Every structure is written in structure tokens, then in C-alpha cells.
Amino acid sequence: MMSYDFSVVLRFSDALTLGLVMTLKLTVLSILIGSVIGFAVALARTSSNGVLRFICATYVEFFRGTPVLVQLFWIFFCLPLILGVELSNLVSGVIALSLYMGAVSSETFRAALRTVGPEQHDAAIALGLPSHVEVTYVVLPQALLRAAPPLLSNSVSLFKESALVSAVGLADLMFVGQNISNTTGRPVEVLTIVALIYFVIAFPITRVVTVFERRMLRKLKA
């Protein structure tokens, strides 16, 4: 039976911090870009243009129906060949994760848009609101409020999925952790600590989501 020495990890705290910063940078950028894509796609799927709806539905289904790892490999190895330009690892990572986030969050936005009931539309007409006022001041705020908690959940998922970029050599937390684990030969200590770092970031957010969601539903019940 071997003994475990978690202080080993402390010696690499700088490297781990750099990895974490990379993970967070990647995650935040992809969440922002992905949410914008997701919202646009959700709106496009309510369009009367059948071709546009089909393209958006295919995009969503495809990115939800294939492994993120395959998407990542495709963007890393195939996109530069197709575009004929070199993409930095970070750019490729952000493109891949944003497209994934876009597909996932578009479903969140779509569900939220649907919860705004037809009686709200009746009320808007009875008050003589033109459709742009109805969308901006009645539909959008309610949809965004309802989308906020699941969107935060989507963001936690993306934070976790971002670990995949280590497989294509981007120096994120996972990548740094695996390197340290390999060079020190102490996977138990290093990998456990890395897992805990992910956990202490993701877990509180999921708690916030739960509380937030309960409050939101109570408020929007009416």
C-alpha cells in the first residue's frame, strides 16, 4: 500500500492556476458567444421561413446529437484545411464550444419563449400594443427571466465540457492536471485535486440555479 502526499500538488499551484485561467477564459467567451447564437437560432426557429427553420433545426440536432469531442476534432483538424488558414488553439476551442453552447442554449430559449402564454398576447392586443412593443416589453423580458436559470445550467455544462480541449492540446486545467499527474506519477493526488477544483466552481452555481429558479417561478406564476 502506497502513501499519499497531497502537498505534491501545492508545488504546481502556479501551473494549475494558469490552466484554470485558460479554462475560465474559454468557458466565459464561449458562453457569451454561444448564448447570442442560441437566442438568434431560437428566434429564427419561430420564423415563417421554412428553409431557415430547417437549417436551424439541423444545426441544433447535429450539435446535440454528436459527441463534443468529435465536434472539437472536426474544428481543430478540418476547419483550418477547409478555410485554408491556421487557427490558434484558443480560437478553435472557442469556435467549437460556442457552436455547442449555441445549439444547447437555443433549446433553452425556445422553451422559454413558449412559456409566454397566449393570454399575454390577448392582453397586449387589448392594450393596443404594436408587435414590436409586445416583443420588447412583454415577451422578451419574461422569456429571458425564465431562460436565466436553465441558461446558467447550460453554462455549468459548458464549463465541464471545456475539459475536452485538453485532448487537442489546449493548456486548460485538465491538460495541466494530466501533465502534472504524468510527470510526478501521482495521479491520485493530482487528479483528485483537479476534480475538486472543477467541483468547487460548478457546485455553488448549481445551487444558485435551484434557488433562483424557485424564486423566479414564484414571481412569474401570476
Added chain:
Amino acid sequence: MNYTFDLGAVTRNFDVLLQGLSLTLQLTIAANIVGLILGFLLALMLVSRFALVRGPATAFVEFFRCTPALIQIVWFFYCVPMLFNVFIGSITMAVLALGLNLAAFNAEAYRAAIQAVPREHEDAGIALGLSPLQRVLYIILPSAIRASVPVLLTNGIGILQQSALVSIVAVPDLMYEAKTLATETYRPIETFTIVALMYFAISLPVSQLVGWLERRRPA
């Protein structure tokens, strides 16, 4: 772009991809069996009245839900043999890692469905003179399990996607064979596109089924 497509490299080696696909499907099915059963047991623990029962189940579920699946798999492959001084075959290990991950997500699905059974149903059971066990068996569980089916299916097909992660620890699944083939033939676009389509072809019918189930029975 100056890249000429050549699907030949992929079609000539298609049997290798099919072998990978076969292992991917086996992993997915095995992990789902573990996930459905273990997830159910965990859910029963999660709704227990006793904190001592709830605590460990909650910790298990939260830990698996709040860390990347990749680190769970890598951790299992490197740490389990060291910690417990056992040797487990890589495929068994992959099933275990994917199955435990799925169990955590399924436990949440079952739990949410159990707690969503309206109180009135339980009250009606009491009014009809059913014992607590009878109420659970005949009223709560049947309706909860039916309600959780769409989420369980979504989670189950999610494991097909997550199973690609085992390629990183050299389990020869579809993704692993794809990487090898892409490297050997220098044909990444053809290989990864076809492999993506293979995953998609399996996922799509399931996601359509889930959509149909949800439309049929509005929440």
C-alpha cells in the same frame, strides 16, 4: 481551399470503424443498464427521510454532476487500480465510469419525477386505505417512472456522446478508431465527418422519440 475529397480512404477501412461503433454501442447499452438501475436506487436514497441515507447519495450525485466526465474517466483509469490495488479490464472500467456518471444524472431525473407527483395522489391513496408501501408501489412510482422516461432517454443517448471520451484512455471505440484512421490516412475531414454522421444517425431517432413523447404528454 485546396483539399480534394477522397472518401476511399474511409470506405476501404470502414470495417475498422464498424468495429469501433460496435464497441461504442456495447459501452452505451451497458452503461445505461448500470445507470438506470443504480440511478433508481440512488433516487430512492435521495428522497429518504433519513439524512444519513440522503447524505451519501447526494454527495455522489453532486460530485458526478459537477465535475467533467473526462476527469471522471481519467481518474477511474489511473486512480482506481492504484487506490484499490486491483486490475480491472479497460472495457469494464469504461462501463463503470460511464455508468456511474449516468446513474448520477438519472437519479436526479427519477427524484424530480417522484417529487413532482401531486400530493393529492398520495392523499387519495391514504383516503383509499392503501398502506405506505402500497402507495409508493402503486401510485407514486408508476407515475414517476412514466414521467421520467423522456429525461432518462435523453440522458441515455447523452452517454453515447460521452462514450467518445474513453478514446482518450485508449479504449478502441468509434472515436478512437476515427482518430487512428485520420492520422494514418491523413484524411481528417472525411473521417471525422463520417464518424460524426454515424453518431448523429443513432442519436437523431432517439431525440425525435423524446420530442414526440414530450409533445404527446405536455408537462
Added chain:
Amino acid sequence: MGNTMTVAPAQGDGSALLCVKGLRMGYGPVEVLKGMDIEMKPGERVVLIGPSGSGKSTLLRVMMGLEQIQHGQITFGGDPYITADKGKTKIDIGVRKKIGMVFQHYTLFPHLSVLGNLILAPCKVAGESRSSASERARALLERLGLSHRVDAYPAQLSGGQKQRVAIARALMLDPKLMLFDEVTSALDPELVAEVEQVILQLAAQNMPMMIVTHDMWFAKNIASRVIFAAEGRIIEDGPPEQVLGNPREERTREFLERVFHIKT
């Protein structure tokens, strides 16, 4: 239940305020309104009664421009504003804006406070300034006994309060005709009176209104005219003493007996 509120008698100078002509509407093969004609004079308070499926609520929704019609025309103050034209329904929004409506299920905007609900349309549609709209809203809420709930959100209100806010929201647009669609049907019995009092107050100020209700006490006290409809047609139309007290039509009599146990 005692009624202390006195209601002004209906006034009219003979010219129609609202005129419904040859109105037919349906969903696919199901015809809901099978040809309706109504002429409403200024100051009239019309109560619509009838069994479910008679088309009372649908008529109100049509008048508000919420439904597509197949045939007919509705004019308000002499201006046609809803017209069936080759399968399409043309709506003159400028005219429709003079009509306000309150629904059975409140339909307050849950993400806005009471004040926010009241000033949304005046600010965004009529271009009124925020401060002026807020001032009017506060004064209106004061009159309806809701000044302590200005900053509350709909989910924090009782059903009766929600419905009073919904009425206030419609009044903010200074309507020339109010439509009330079963506004007390979703309320607990003890909350019905507070909402009906508000509508009686409006009646005392000569607000023309059309009301769908199942509350016979309320109908008797507020109506200057009662219309009994069944299966998409108007069966009887007259003063409340006649339609509710001594109906000429057998179907009206039968309905009143069956539903309200009123022996006539």
C-alpha cells in the same frame, strides 16, 4: 347581498355607439357565431348571458379584434373597424384602441409591477411621459383602493386585487367602451364583490360596457339591457326587467330556471 350603489339610467341620443352586423365566425367547420346583429347606444350597459358554448365570450373577443371572422362588420362610433373581407379580417387599430377589455384570467404581465402594468401601454403606445402616466396611474389606483399595492408584483396580489389592477390598466387608455369577459368567474366567492363594486362605480360614471357574467345579482344591478344568446344566435334582447324577470322566449325562461333557479 345588499346593493347600495345606485346606477345612472342608460342615456342615449339614438345614434349607435357600436354596431355589429351579420357577424359569423367559426373555427374550421365549427361555427361559433351564426349571424349576430347588435346595436348598442351610448351609455348602454349590455349584459350577455347564455349557456356555455353560446358564443358570448367569443363575441367579446371578436369585438376586441382577437379573433378572425368569416362574415360581417362591426362599427364603432360610426367607423367600421372590423370587417370580413375575402376570408381575411381587417382591423382598424386606431378605432379599436378606443375599446378596453378585461379578461377572466387577469392577464397581468407577471414581470412588471402594478405600476409597470398600468403605464406600459400609455408610455410605449401613446408616447406619454413616464412621470405623467405614473401620476395618472397612482390617482386611478387610489380611487380603486389599491394605492398600497403600487409596487407589488402580480404574484403577490389576491385574485380580486389582480382583477382590479387589470381594470385599472384598461382604464389608463381612456376607453370609450369597456368589455368584461367573465371577470369574476375565476375568483373566490368572497373576492367577487370588490371587483363588481369597481365595475358599478364605472357604471355610475356612465361608462358604456358589455359584460359577460354568470352572476345574476350583478347582472340585474348593472344592466341597462340584457341579451340572451344560445348556440351562436341572439334569442332575446331587452331591458333586464323583461329578460331576467319576465322573458318572452321559452328558451330564456328555461335557461334561467335551470341555471339560476329563477322562477319567472
